[in-house]
Amino acid sequence: MEFxxxxxxxxxxxxIDQTVLPFREEYLILQDYREVAFAxxxxxxxxxxAIGVIAxxxxxxxxxxxHNKKNIEEAxxxxxxxxxxxYNLFYTLNRMKKILKNNGTSEDFIADAIxxxxxxxxxxxxxxxxxxxxxKDEGRYMTIxxxxxxxxxxxxTALAVFYKGKDRGKKMTxxxxxxxxxxxxxxxxxWELMKNGIKVVLIxxxxxxxxxxTKKIDLVITxxxxxxxxxxxxxxxxxxxxxISAKELNIPFYIAAPTTTFDPNIKTxxxxxIEERASDEVKNCRGEKxxxxxxxxxNPAFDITPANxxxxxxxxxxxxxx
Ligand code: MRU
Numbered sequence: 001m002e003f004x005x006x007x008x009x010x011x012x013x014x015x016i017d018q019t020v021l022p023f024r025e026e027y028l029i030l031q032d033y034r035e036v037a038f039a040x041x042x043x044x045x046x047x048x049x050a051i052g053v054i055a056x057x058x059x060x061x062x063x064x065x066x067h068n069k070k071n072i073e074e075a076x077x078x079x080x081x082x083x084x085x086x087y088n089l090f091y092t093l094n095r096m097k098k099i100l101k102n103n104g105t106s107e108d109f110i111a112d113a114i115x116x117x118x119x120x121x122x123x124x125x126x127x128x129x130x131x132x133x134x135x136k137d138e139g140r141y142m143t144i145x146x147x148x149x150x151x152x153x154x155x156x157t158a159l160a161v162f163y164k165g166k167d168r169g170k171k172m173t174x175x176x177x178x179x180x181x182x183x184x185x186x187x188x189x190x191w192e193l194m195k196n197g198i199k200v201v202l203i204x205x206x207x208x209x210x211x212x213x214t215k216k217i218d219l220v221i222t223x224x225x226x227x228x229x230x231x232x233x234x235x236x237x238x239x240x241x242x243x244i245s246a247k248e249l250n251i252p253f254y255i256a257a258p259t260t261t262f263d264p265n266i267k268t269x270x271x272x273x274i275e276e277r278a279s280d281e282v283k284n285c286r287g288e289k290x291x292x293x294x295x296x297x298x299n300p301a302f303d304i305t306p307a308n309x310x311x312x313x314x315x316x317x318x319x320x321x322x
Contacts, residue, residue: 001149002195006045006053008114011064013057015045018150022191032065033058033075040082040089043182047151048225048261049120052088055079056113059096063109072100072109084273085234085302087226087263092116117153123258124154126316131161131221131256134314138171139218142211145179145236146188147223147256157256158221159189161314162198173199175215177208179236181281181299205238209245220246221314224257231307231322232269233257237300243309255305256314269304277301 003025007014017026019042028044030036036058039045045054062075076093083089095116099108135141141162145151148159155163162174174193179185186202193200203211211217220242226234233239233255246253266272279297284290291297313320 001155003149005050005150006057006117006153008057008117011061013054013061015039015054016150017044018046018188019044021150022187030054030057031061033062033079036061037078037082040079046184047146048086048088048223049124049152049154049157049258050150051083051086052092052260053117053120053153055089055092056096056116059093060106060110060113063106067106069100072096076100083275085225085275086261088258088260090263091260120153120258120260122154123260123316124152124156124160125164127157127256127258127314128155128160128164130316130318131158131254131314132164132168132170134219134252134254134319135161135165135170135172136218140173140175140215142175142177142208142217142220142242143189144177144185144208144222144239144242146184146192148189148192150188150192151223156192157223157258157314159192161221161256162193163196166196166198173201175201175203175211175217177203177205177238177242179238180205181277181285182301183286184236208238208242209249212245212249212251217251220251220253221256222254224255224261224313225302226272227255227257227262227313228266228268228272229262229264230268231310231313231320232272233305233307233310233313234269234272234274234302235305237303240303240305240309243305247309252311253309254312254314254319255310259315259317269306272302272304274303275301
């Protein structure tokens with residue numbers, strides 16, 4: 001990768017600031033768990049696995065600050081309240097709670113945070129390898145949002161498939177919807193793929209279905225924020241519509257996600273909490289007002305794609321079929 005999304009510096013953590021990409025490549029140093037929680041809330045770091053990795057470092061920083069049970073409990077609580085949908089956050093916090101229960105030392109928290117980061121890096125490599133088998137020698141693909149290195153502790157989930165495909169000499173063009181309102185597709189995926197030498201075509205969100213048809217897309221691959229036991233999947237708003245369009249056009253629709261995104265406690269997608277974000281994100285575009293000041297807004301950040309629309313889930317352990 002041409003950049004580092006998260007770097008542990010021993011007593012602080014460095015992240016790339018995703019709110020200023022692609023215009024500026026700037027890094028932030030986070031000194032304590034409060035700064036980590038703020039960075040997650042403000043989308044300076046985002047993407048389910050990346051949120052999971054940074055939360056581990058947040059708890060490690062709390063344990064280093066004061067190895068007092070109350071302080072660590074407070075850090076776990078504050079980090080757990082940042083964003084509700086991505087399961088990786090709760091996966092990490094559950095691991096941290098176990099260490100707390102076993103009266104772990106600060107070193108134990110640090111070691112586990114580093115382990116979660118390392119595991120995520122290895123997992124993304126395997127997801128890429130498993131998914132690359134689905135790619136043609138020359139193909140056209142669509143993704144949504146950013147499920148790349150910017151969203152994980154490694155090379156991504158959906159985008160890892162493309163990176164591994166490229167390593168194997170496969171040729172590809174990736175069609176990327178802008179992903180309003182936060183523009184993760186336009187700002188982050190287009191930047192990340194171009195930086196890594198993969199051909200990107202940016203499209204408006206409303207052009208997804210027509211592009212699938214007219215550009216004869218071979219396969220759609222998206223990431224996931226939380227997967228229920230029956231395979232229903234929460235991912236960035238717009239994913240559900242993309243899956244319906246793919247089904248209508250007989251285009252295979254895959255999710256790429258680590259097993260740390262699977263929530264073993266919930267049966268179906270109906271139980272996945274969906275984050276609703278501020279109305280200003282829809283009424284404005286990059287600081288510019290684009291709607292009447294007092295118009296009502298509905299701004300869900302994620303949607304649920306039912307399992308029956310998903311051809312398979314590419315994980316580090318292999319591809320899960322219906
Ligand atoms: O709101 P975001 O940017 O955190 O949403 C991210 C996504 O929806 C990603 O597709 C998902 O987390 C998978 S990342 C590998």
